[in-house]
Amino acid sequence: MLNIAICDNDPVICTQLEENIMVFQDSTRRQFEVDVFYSGEELYKYIVNEKFYHLIFLGIEFDTINGIEIGRGIREERNDNVTQIVYVSVNERYAMRLFDIRPLNFLVKPLRNEKIEMVLKTAIMLIDNENPCFEFKTGRIYIRVPFNEIIYLESNKKKVKIFGIDGVYEFYGKLTDVIKRLPCQAFLQIHKSYIINYTYILSYQYENIEMSNKKVLPISQHNRKDVGNWIIGQKKEDHYDY
Known part of the structure; x- marks a missing residue:
């Protein structure tokens, strides 16, 4: 089972991502557990309490801790270089500030379903290669x-x-x-x-x-x-x- 987190302050974006993940799950017959968060602070509390996510769709602009700080916390404070992070934002200018976090991808709002599917396929391939499994x-x-x-x-x-x-x-x-x-x-x-x-x-x-x-x-x-x-x-x- 793969643990996936969706974190964005826009409920419509969260719903779109979750629906695409469920469609992808049905088509691949894989098992996903999806958690949805509407604030970066809420997500990071889960991570600090040892909740591991294989893949995170992460917004950037939040009222308290932002998505860039969360990404750095995952990579540096948690020393986690395994979790795949996909940033989601309406503002492409953030992309240049994310190199040290090594995200898998950067999705620009409004999101395209075919782009979400492509990112999911890439993430699953990388996760499977990183963590070999018995199927x-x-x-x-x-x-x-x-x-x-x-x-x-x-x-x-x-x-x-x-x-x-x-x-x-x-x-x-x-x-x-x-x-x-x-x-x-x-x-x-x-x-x-x-x-x-x-x-x-x-x-x-x-x-x-x-x-x-x-x-x-x-x-x-x-x-x-x-x-x-x-x-x-x-x-x-x-x-x-x-």
Whole structure:
């Protein structure tokens, strides 16, 4: 799921952006969570309280903190170079003042729907490249869960459950197929019913592993030696990329 914020003091602009995002969501079968703000101060309070947005459509002129200050706060104070920022303004002269914030784009009011769609496509492409995901289908919806947010996966008959930091997802599939789609340096199948992410191991014993959500998972007997060697190898690595 992608978190998107819309922040502008013009309700008509906010509605237009939100409607375009919903149309784009339906056409791509992706899941978006959209928050709408009418003041920069309100948006920045959410960000300071650790609400992360993958994409922000951001106006510039507000009564208190303006959009340029918010952008600098995101990049410099929050040290966030991942969030894609798209500025929205009637005044093109602001564009020259935004280079250090590195926005994805600058939309001039009145907004054109085809331009919004183009920006959304570009943003999704960049976000996907920045944060590789495991993608699956449930019903008619395609869901993407970042690899680095998966704690472990569990097989339950014909279904697979993903236990992530933001919730639990379920889809039809087999772990033997799923493991082939996961980065092998981070994930390992420890049992016919479980695949774990090394990042979220809380404690390890020869017969079981406790994950960060306090769930204790068994290690099958024929996997115990391989699991032990894998964990030792991981400890020798300073880091790894998903």
